[in-house]
Amino acid sequence: xxxxxxxxxxxxxxxxxxxxxxxxxxxxxxxxxxxxxxxxxxxxxxxxxxxxxxxxxxxxxxxxxxxxxxxxxxxxxxxxxxxxxxxxxxxxxxxxxxxxxxxxxxxxxxxxxxxxxxxxxxxxxxxxxxxxxxxxxxxxxxxxxxxxxxxxxxxxxxxxxxxxxxxxxxxxxxxxxxxxxxxxxxxxxxxxxxxxxxxxxxxxxxxxxxxxxxxxxxxxxxxxxxxxxxxxxxxxxxxxxxxxxxxxxxxxxxxxxxxx
Amino acid sequence: xxxxxxxxxxxxxxxxxxxxxxxxxxxxxxxxxxxxxxxxxxxxxxxxxxxxxxxxxxxxxxxxxxxxxxxxxxxxxxxxxxxxxxxxxxxxxxxxxxxxxxxxxxxxxxxxxxxxxxxxxxxxxxxxxxxxxxxxxxxxxxxxxxxxxxxxxxxxxxxxxxxxxxxxxxxxxxxxxxxxxxxxxxxxxxxxxxxxxxxxxxxxxxxxxxxxxxxxxxxxxxxxxxxxxxxxxxxxxxxxxxxxxxxxxxxxxxxxxxxxxxxxxxxx
Ligand SMILES: Nc1ncnc2c1ncn2[C@@H]1O[C@H](COP(=O)(O)OP(=O)(O)OP(=O)(O)O)[C@@H](O)[C@H]1O
Ligand SMILES: [Mg+2]
Numbered sequence: 001x002x003x004x005x006x007x008x009x010x011x012x013x014x015x016x017x018x019x020x021x022x023x024x025x026x027x028x029x030x031x032x033x034x035x036x037x038x039x040x041x042x043x044x045x046x047x048x049x050x051x052x053x054x055x056x057x058x059x060x061x062x063x064x065x066x067x068x069x070x071x072x073x074x075x076x077x078x079x080x081x082x083x084x085x086x087x088x089x090x091x092x093x094x095x096x097x098x099x100x101x102x103x104x105x106x107x108x109x110x111x112x113x114x115x116x117x118x119x120x121x122x123x124x125x126x127x128x129x130x131x132x133x134x135x136x137x138x139x140x141x142x143x144x145x146x147x148x149x150x151x152x153x154x155x156x157x158x159x160x161x162x163x164x165x166x167x168x169x170x171x172x173x174x175x176x177x178x179x180x181x182x183x184x185x186x187x188x189x190x191x192x193x194x195x196x197x198x199x200x201x202x203x204x205x206x207x208x209x210x211x212x213x214x215x216x217x218x219x220x221x222x223x224x225x226x227x228x229x230x231x232x233x234x235x236x237x238x239x240x241x242x243x244x245x246x247x248x249x250x251x252x253x254x255x256x257x258x259x260x
Numbered sequence: 261x262x263x264x265x266x267x268x269x270x271x272x273x274x275x276x277x278x279x280x281x282x283x284x285x286x287x288x289x290x291x292x293x294x295x296x297x298x299x300x301x302x303x304x305x306x307x308x309x310x311x312x313x314x315x316x317x318x319x320x321x322x323x324x325x326x327x328x329x330x331x332x333x334x335x336x337x338x339x340x341x342x343x344x345x346x347x348x349x350x351x352x353x354x355x356x357x358x359x360x361x362x363x364x365x366x367x368x369x370x371x372x373x374x375x376x377x378x379x380x381x382x383x384x385x386x387x388x389x390x391x392x393x394x395x396x397x398x399x400x401x402x403x404x405x406x407x408x409x410x411x412x413x414x415x416x417x418x419x420x421x422x423x424x425x426x427x428x429x430x431x432x433x434x435x436x437x438x439x440x441x442x443x444x445x446x447x448x449x450x451x452x453x454x455x456x457x458x459x460x461x462x463x464x465x466x467x468x469x470x471x472x473x474x475x476x477x478x479x480x481x482x483x484x485x486x487x488x489x490x491x492x493x494x495x496x497x498x499x500x501x502x503x504x505x506x507x508x509x510x511x512x513x514x515x516x517x518x519x520x521x522x523x524x525x526x527x528x
Contacts, residue, residue, distance in 0.1 A: 148350040155338040155368035156415060166363070170354040188332050257353040257395045 006126060010244035025110070035230040043227040046232075052215065053235065058194065060211030061239075064187045067126030071183055075131040076176065079138025096135060103188045106130035108197045122194035122211070129190040137179025141172035174258040181247050183223070188240045192216075264293035265455050266419065267319065270326035273312050286312040288480035289326070290363075297419060297453040299445065300495030301466035302474045305522035306517060309481025310459040311347075314423050318344050328506070334470045340368055347424040349408040351396040357383065357407050358392040364415040372443075382410040402433040406440075411445070420445075427461060438465060439496045447494045450502065463515075468495055468505045475514045478522060487512050 018037045025036035032039075047053035084087040104125050111121035145168050153167045195213020211217075212232055219228045251258060272292040282362040286309040294300055302310050308507040312456045315321050316328050319338040330342065338344075343364075351360050358379055365375035383389060384407040395402055405425060412420065424440075426434045447451040460466050466473045470489050489507060491498050498504050 086443065116516070146350070148346050148348060149352060151315075151318075152344065152346060152350040153363070154365070155318055155340070155342065155344045156364035156411070157340040158363075159367075162367055167352070170352075235332070253525075257397060 010145070033226065035226045038097075039227040040230045040234070043226035044231040047228060047231060053212075053232070056212045056215040057235065057239065060191050060213065063123050063211060064184075064191050067123050067191070068130050068180075068184060068187045069126040070123075071134055071187070072180065074160075075134025075179075075183075076138045077142075079135040079179075080142045081141025082135075082138065083139035085187055100132045104186070105193050108194055111194075112194070113181060117198055121198055122191055122213075125194040126187045126191050129186040133179045133186060134176075136170070137175045137182070141159035141179075143176035144175065145171050170255075174255055177247070177251050177255070177258075179220055181251075182245060183245060184243055185240065188236075188243065192236055263386040263498070264329075265296040265331055266292075266294040266457070268292040268317075268327040269294075269329070271313075271316065271323045271324040271328060273309070273316060273321070274324045285480035287316075289322075290481075290483055292474065293484065294455055294457065296455055298460065299453075299456045299471045300467055300474060301458045301460055301472075302476060303338070303460060303463055303466045303483075303511065304476030304481075305519045307477055307481075307522065308455075308476040308518070310476060311423055312481065314344075314421050314457060314459055316421075318342055318421050340364060340415040341417050342419045342421055343412035343415060345408050345422040345425045347414045347421070347427060349396070349404045351408055351411070353396055356393050356395055357399070358394070360407055360409045360416050364411065368387060368415065369432070378414060379410075382413055385412045385413075386440065389446050390448035401429045402437065405429060405437060409444070411440070418454055420454050420458075422456065422458045424459055424461060426465065434462075434465070438468065441525055442469065442495055447496070463508050463511050467504055467511060469501065471519075473511055475511060477515075477518050484518075487511055 017113065022037050025031055025034055025039075028034075043252075044053070082092055107125055107128055108121065110122045115121040115124060149167055149171065150163065153163050158166065191211065192213045195211045196217055197213075199210075199214035199217030216229060216232050219225050219232070268290050271287055272285070273287040274285050277284050285489075290309075290313065302313065304310055312321070312449065316323055317330070317335065320336045322336070335342075352363065355363065358376075361379040361382055362375050365378060370378070380392075383392060386409055388403060388406055388410065391399065391403060396407065399407065405428075408425070412422075426437050431435065445456060456469075458466075458469060467487075467489055471488040473485055473489060475485045475487060476482065487507065487510060490499065491503055
């Protein structure tokens with residue numbers, strides 16, 4: 001199949017589906033109850049123009065980023081430690097596994113109890129969701145340093161510092177990066193869930209800290225705007241795609257050898 | 261007779277078997293003197309301790325009993341005067357060909373201009389011009405081997421320790437690399453040669469390259485015989501000589517029974 005066809009065909013199919021969908025909504029006169037492509041686009045333009053959508057997005061992204069960084073700072077050292085010391089691994093692995101099997105969302109009531117109905121509760125849930133990929137991948141990274149590379153470095157005259165900097169670090173990086181990508185996916189997924197759960201009350205008090213999830217709750221219960229809801233869903237998907245795409249590109253740029 | 265640059269005296273190495281069971285005696289009472297500038301090849305069935313012997317000489321491990329002396333001194337750790345070429349190449353995947361070859365001189369604190377120059381020279385010598393900026397995964401098997409060879413040579417080691425360095429390439433490439441290895445070592449003439457300890461599964465290869473072939477036996481790993489190869493050098497011209505074929509036959513006779521038994525045990 002030629003490249004033009006490879007891109008053209010799915011695109012054509014998408015256009016056909018959208019047109020059929022739009023026609024169906026208009027023909028049945030259900031606009032407003034059922035979202036339609038044109039209305040979703042219209043709602044999107046308006047929500048971006050008046051800053052509602054972008055402000056909420058910025059709010060969510062900010063929490064995701066902070067939670068992600070907190071998770072990295074906590075998770076990477078723990079992971080490296082249990083990856084290099086089998087004893088630590090035996091002690092803490094069951095605890096970690098037990099904690100990991102509690103879905104981050106299940107922490108929301110506790111988080112609200114401790115941290116109140118504010119952004120902090122969502123932040124906690126995000127950090128909780130993101131910390132485990134960091135721990136697991138960092139411990140894997142530490143375990144998987146190739147022994148013959150270490151031997152090669154030593155026989156070529158490398159000391160401890162050079163071995164750590166030029167062998168252990170680069171061989172751990174791809175695993176850490178994979179961990180970071182998974183963590184980012186979890187973080188973005190759980191911020192929306194957390195904000196949805198926390199949302200309804202916050203909207204009244206402080207719009208400033210509201211994120212996309214809170215905005216969706218408001219849109220659902222107060223404005224009852226299906227087109228805007230679908231627009232937010234698309235936005236959430238697009239953002240998570242862009243984040244992962246960006247991180248993959250960064251990995252290829254920074255670590256070309258991981259391209260196989 | 262010249263002095264032994266490398267001496268193994270009563271070298272025994274046992275490994276604690278994983279999860280109980282008896283210890284594995286990888287090497288038992290190995291005595292070996294290697295002369296300066298000698299090309300020594302080591303053959304033997306799988307599991308007879310060839311790699312173990314090499315790693316003791318490299319300094320990656322210590323003998324359980326006995327002594328490994330390099331230039332009269334006990335080997336306690338790896339050192340740049342004993343270059344190692346690994347069976348799986350062990351190239352740094354995140355470094356280019358140039359970066360891999362430069363690593364040794366860099367580790368030894370050689371300045372940038374000098375180590376670049378030395379690396380360029382080696383790249384030319386092993387025929388990797390134009391591939392300086394490639395990563396190992398972008399190279400063919402034969403090219404990776406050349407790169408590993410150049411990296412080993414970058415520190416000008418006086419001893420080359422090579423563990424089945426040509427095992428993973430096709431036959432044509434292997435023949436070409438054998439010739440190149442011999443040329444680099446100084447097979448043709450008067451250049452001061454490094455001392456080589458070369459492990460291989462190829463009996464033809466072992467005889468072709470060597471001044472002496474060390475034949476090992478297993479359970480426990482030990483030296484069974486040492487076969488002198490008194491063929492003229494350069495060896496590239498000896499590939500089809502009857503004398504070489506006869507020696508190959510002799511070495512094969514020495515390890516056939518062992519090899520058959522090893523295979524039988526592995527398939528059980
Ligand atoms: N680190 C280790 N721990 C436990 N046993 C080991 C270890 N290294 C080697 N052995 C054992 O010692 C014996 C000799 O191993 P070695 O790798 O030296 O054999 P080899 O002659 O190089 O074999 P091959 O031809 O298959 O490479 C084998 O029985 C092996 O299982
Ligand atoms: Mg071996």
